[in-house]
Amino acid sequence: MSRAYNFSAGPAALPESVLRRAQEEMLEWHGAGASIVELSHRGPEFMQVAVEAEADLRALVGVPDDYAVLFVGGGATTQQALLPLNFAAAGQAADYVVTGHWGRTAIRQAAPYADLRIAASGEIDGFHSIPAREAWRLSEDAAYVHITANETIHGVEFRDVPDVGDVPLFADFSSSIASEPIDVTRYGAIYAGAQKNLGPVGIGVAIIRRDLLERVGQPRADIFDYRLQLANGSMLNTPPSWNWYMLGLTVKWMLAEGGVAEFARRSAAKSTLLYESIDGSGGFYRNQVDSAARSRMNVPFFLHDDALDQPFLEEARAAGLISLKGHRVLGGMRASIYNAMPLEGVQALAQFMREFQQRHG
């Protein structure tokens, strides 16, 4: 059996060396007499895993000391609901900039807890671009401004950090965290589900400017309280220790590969190759996203005739290229090319696309 090039949007491909390491350590972790997932999360073995994962993530992403790092069970969607509970007073305004499906999801999670305002939306042009900053209608009394740094389905990515003045900027980095150097200090909070660039599904991270944790927020259960989670080392209850461990291995792999500057270089090479293949196909394949907002992580594309979708997927699979079916919201195809996808995988896809076009063009 051989591993295919896996273009899944998430859960997504993990580096083979991480999987092998986990396999080696599966029965016994570092002489502990048991697997890490069979040991108490409060014991010295898991404590070491947890502490290293945080230190490594801080080093990888460049998180300053005045930001807390939390490991949160559940998905990014869970955190979308926690944001207003922790950072907005009941009924306070919160501004959302919607550049695709996940921005809309964020609004649905937050709507019961805040006065949600859509400051700008790319919906009118089919989410093919990011609304110009000058056109955003921001509220002075907003608890925060929320953006989706990279829209995983629509393939739209912020290439600059928008200036939103003194109101803290919150960003969903689920599908682009650790893919390039970012200036964390421009954000009040950054959150992400792990299952794209950071490891397996079931855990997420939140990077939060510490002064924001002083906000009263709204009545909420302890388990939904970021401040209490921080005080308890993200272990108010039993954390998803296996996922945390796998995240730690994945972050170590990224550091060893050269860190975010190296992944920015690789992402530029991979995404440029793929967009050139699409744009250079004479309309056989198309992607309509404004070139200034095209995602480096998720490349949605359509074949000129959707009757070719099924043959495309079947022939791709036979060529060792899997999980290219687009999200049901958009249809078509989507190639997700996160940090664990090597350039060779994208080269193989580009070659397959050329050959498919020759056969079916």
Ligand code: PMP
């Ligand atoms: N935000 C973005 C940008 C995503 O890509 C996803 C998942 N694909 C989510 C939020 C939701 O994440 P989860 O399924 O982990 O709740």
